[in-house]
Structure formats: C-alpha cells, structure tokens
Amino acid sequence: MGNSDSDICHRNMTSPTMFHKRQAGKSQTRKSQTSALKSRVMEVSLAHFSDVGIEQTNVGDILQDADCSVGSLYHHFGSKEGIAEALFVEGVDHFNAGLLAALLPRRTASTGIKAMVTFCCEWVTDQPQLAAFLLSREIKLSELARLELREKDRAFGQSTYDWFAPHVKSGELQALPTGLYMPLICGPTLECSRMWLSGRSARSPGEVAAILAEASWQSVRKSVRKS
Amino acid sequence: MGNSDSDICHRNMTSPTMFHKRQAGKSQTRKSQTSALKSRVMEVSLAHFSDVGIEQTNVGDILQDADCSVGSLYHHFGSKEGIAEALFVEGVDHFNAGLLAALLPRRTASTGIKAMVTFCCEWVTDQPQLAAFLLSREIKLSELARLELREKDRAFGQSTYDWFAPHVKSGELQALPTGLYMPLICGPTLECSRMWLSGRSARSPGEVAAILAEASWQSVRKSVRKS
DNA sequence: ACTATTCTAGAATTTTGTTCTAGTAATAAT
DNA sequence: ATTATTACTAGAACAAAATTCTAGAATAGT
Numbered sequence: 001m002g003n004s005d006s007d008i009c010h011r012n013m014t015s016p017t018m019f020h021k022r023q024a025g026k027s028q029t030r031k032s033q034t035s036a037l038k039s040r041v042m043e044v045s046l047a048h049f050s051d052v053g054i055e056q057t058n059v060g061d062i063l064q065d066a067d068c069s070v071g072s073l074y075h076h077f078g079s080k081e082g083i084a085e086a087l088f089v090e091g092v093d094h095f096n097a098g099l100l101a102a103l104l105p106r107r108t109a110s111t112g113i114k115a116m117v118t119f120c121c122e123w124v125t126d127q128p129q130l131a132a133f134l135l136s137r138e139i140k141l142s143e144l145a146r147l148e149l150r151e152k153d154r155a156f157g158q159s160t161y162d163w164f165a166p167h168v169k170s171g172e173l174q175a176l177p178t179g180l181y182m183p184l185i186c187g188p189t190l191e192c193s194r195m196w197l198s199g200r201s202a203r204s205p206g207e208v209a210a211i212l213a214e215a216s217w218q219s220v221r222k223s224v225r226k227s
Numbered sequence: 228m229g230n231s232d233s234d235i236c237h238r239n240m241t242s243p244t245m246f247h248k249r250q251a252g253k254s255q256t257r258k259s260q261t262s263a264l265k266s267r268v269m270e271v272s273l274a275h276f277s278d279v280g281i282e283q284t285n286v287g288d289i290l291q292d293a294d295c296s297v298g299s300l301y302h303h304f305g306s307k308e309g310i311a312e313a314l315f316v317e318g319v320d321h322f323n324a325g326l327l328a329a330l331l332p333r334r335t336a337s338t339g340i341k342a343m344v345t346f347c348c349e350w351v352t353d354q355p356q357l358a359a360f361l362l363s364r365e366i367k368l369s370e371l372a373r374l375e376l377r378e379k380d381r382a383f384g385q386s387t388y389d390w391f392a393p394h395v396k397s398g399e400l401q402a403l404p405t406g407l408y409m410p411l412i413c414g415p416t417l418e419c420s421r422m423w424l425s426g427r428s429a430r431s432p433g434e435v436a437a438i439l440a441e442a443s444w445q446s447v448r449k450s451v452r453k454s
Numbered sequence: 455a456c457t458a459t460t461c462t463a464g465a466a467t468t469t470t471g472t473t474c475t476a477g478t479a480a481t482a483a484t
Numbered sequence: 485a486t487t488a489t490t491a492c493t494a495g496a497a498c499a500a501a502a503t504t505c506t507a508g509a510a511t512a513g514t
Contacts, residue, residue: 030461033461070462136363136365138280138364149427177430183439187419188410191413223445264492302491
C-alpha cells in the first residue's frame, strides 16, 4: 500500500461533518457531474461511431473530446463495446417508443400502417447519425444486453399485435406470422434508409415516404384479388 | 546485389530456413499452394467474421487456423480489412449473379418478382455465414473497392431495369423511381434475414418465402383499386 | 467518526495489427 | 548456365491502441 503522508495538507479542512461543498451555482453535485460525463461520452462516441465505425474509432479520441479520464470511462462502460451497447439499447428504445406513439392513435388499418412507415422515414431523416449507427449491425451485444433487447422486442411486438389484431379480425389486414409484420411494413423503408445513409442513394426516405407507405400498405392489406 | 555473408544482422537472430514444413505428401506447384493458402485464409476469416465480427476477430487466430504466416497474409491481403473486402466483393458478385439467373428466365412480372424473393430467401438460408457477413455493413471499403462495387451495382441495376421496363410499360408493374424496386422487393426479405441471422427470430427466410414473395409482389404490382 | 462504495485519474501493462528484414522458390533475361 | 528479378514465405520487432491496475477523492451509510 502507498505511503499516504505529506501532500494531503491540501484538502485537510478541519472537521467536515456536513460540510460538503454544495455551491449550487458553480460546482454541481457529483451525481449530476457524473451523469453529464456519461452523456458527454455517449454523444461524442455516437458521432465517432456513425462517422467511421466502432472499430476505427479510438478510445483516446473519445476521452479527449468528452474530457474524460480512462478510469472513468472504463468504470462506467467497461469497454468500447460497452459504450456502443448503451447507445444501441437507448436508440432502439427511442425508436420503438416513437413508432408506437405514431401507430396507437390511428383508428383504421390503412392510416396506422402508413403512419408507421411515415414515422420511420422521418425518424431516419431527422437523426441520420443515430439511424446509421443502429442500422449498421456492427455491435456485438453482450448476453445481458441481448436478453434485455429480446424482452423489449417482445413487449413491442405485443403492443403492435394488440393494435393489429382487431383489423385482422375485421378482414382488413392479412393474417400473418407475427414476426412478419414489421419486416413487411418497415423493411423497404429501412432498406432505403441504409442506401441513403451510406451514400448509395441520393433520395432520402423522407422524400419517398408517401410511395413507401402506399406500397407497404398494399403488401399487408387483405387482398381481394387473386394474383 | 549485396553480399549477404559479411554483414551480420543483429535483429533477426533466427533465420526462416525450413520451407518443407507445409508440403503435404507431394509438393504442389507454388501457384496452387498459394491459391490454396488464400482460399484457406478467406474461408477461415469468414467463419470468424460472421461469428464475432471483424473487430473481435484477431489476426492471430486467422493465422493459426489457416496455418499461414504473418508475412504471407499481409503480402496477399494487406490488412485485416483487406480480407473482409475480398470476401465482400466475392460475396456480392455471387449473390447478384444468382439473383439475375433467377430473374431473367421468367416471362411474367409476377413470376419474376416472386423468383427474386424466393432466391433471396433460399440464398440466405443456404449460406447463413456469408449472408450474415454481407448484411452486417461492418466493412469499411477502400476507395478502389468502392468504385468497383459501384460499377457492379450499376451494371446489376441496368440488367434488372431491362427486365422490368417492358412490364412497367405493359401496365403490370408500377412505375417507380428506379432506386425503389430493390428495397420494395427484397427489403422485407432482408429484414427477415437479419432477424433470423442475429437470432432475434426463429423462422428462417426459407420457411416464409412464399408469404414474402406474394406480399412483395403486391407491393410493386400496378394496383387497380384505390386504397 | 468511521467504513464502504462510487467515482476519477493516469501510469503501467497487455494485446494486437502491421512493418521490417531476411530468406526461398520460380521465372525472365543475359 | 549464370544472373537478376519477381513472387512468396517467414517470424521477430515495432507501434499503437485497448484495457487493467493502483491509488486517491467524493459521497453515502451507519
């Protein structure tokens, strides 16, 4: 153990019982400092990750840009992948919540499905960085995070299913395996998003939202014709 | 040139003399040995990449599993990313060729579109490793490879367009921005594939191919009804 | 006051991708 | 045939980056 002599003089203010510095204006509480640090790290990391990818991002840059020490970073996130994981879970949460908020208020099958597609398009166009990061499946999730996500997925699926069920019953929507609705409704949009985000396509999802919405609706509505 | 005997090398004390280490029974030609080595490296790398991702794969493991030396690997591929790049280009070629081969012989719009979707499903289900690797957009391509791919993309797009055009003209297919056909036709399938490959869904694309084919067809056919 | 816990800090270590020098086989040039 | 050149193999050495370690400081709990 270290010899803890001499240079403590500094902080040795006689008798601090309830003496913590709570200078509300200037220095914040430790708690808020910490949470600010974590946000800073995540924000900075997202910028780097979505720009050059997780692998190419080096921890040193994050440390510098977020004004964070090695110790703090590894204390809070465990590893570089840990940061990515936190970002991923947060991002999925945000997206799912928005999607549900867009869907649930709609009363007809047609408007609901189209609202989902439209929301998807707008979300991607509005926050390309986060979208690019989420859509690039570059993240190796830990077992823990994987379970957490699976549970969120399940809950989300249940919520959408509750909305779909009546419309399936009424004959407006096709009856499909539950796992197929999302791919059919959002798959084309996400594919367009990937193209746009990676620079392979010039048209943003926002610009083609109406076409995508109509097409996706056609793909899941109950067809009266035989093909 | 240089007389090798006089100047003693300080850094390299051991010399790589033995070469007969890797001759299996008969000594093959150097050429075939080399190409076998390259294939081995690519095969082994694909297994690792699709399993844990490029970042998590370390070169040492590839070297060991492929029984390859550092020098050879860097001579042939330049870097770890170089291996990924080679795999990626080869994979895209293979997929595109198959897709075209499935599409071109079909005479009607409906059978053509459905053939594309079906091929997609089968291809992913048949070679999950390669599919997982291609669908994870984890690869940072070099400028050279990027151009090469863009050209292949263009050629591929042209070929499909040539097939689509008559059916659009005849009123069977919707007229859409060219960039939208692929996302609409293959987007849902690819989304399903991602889900299945990442373990988030239990149903393989192969199992739901028929449903996907029908739905995708509905999304791009010319609709007679208004919705 | 004392102890435990959480957090910050950065030096030290380890891991890992890549470079470097050197040697070998095959081929082209003289 | 001899020599020069090129393609390839080999692994030690290197550099850079991720992570661990040790220690000290702030806060919470008793």
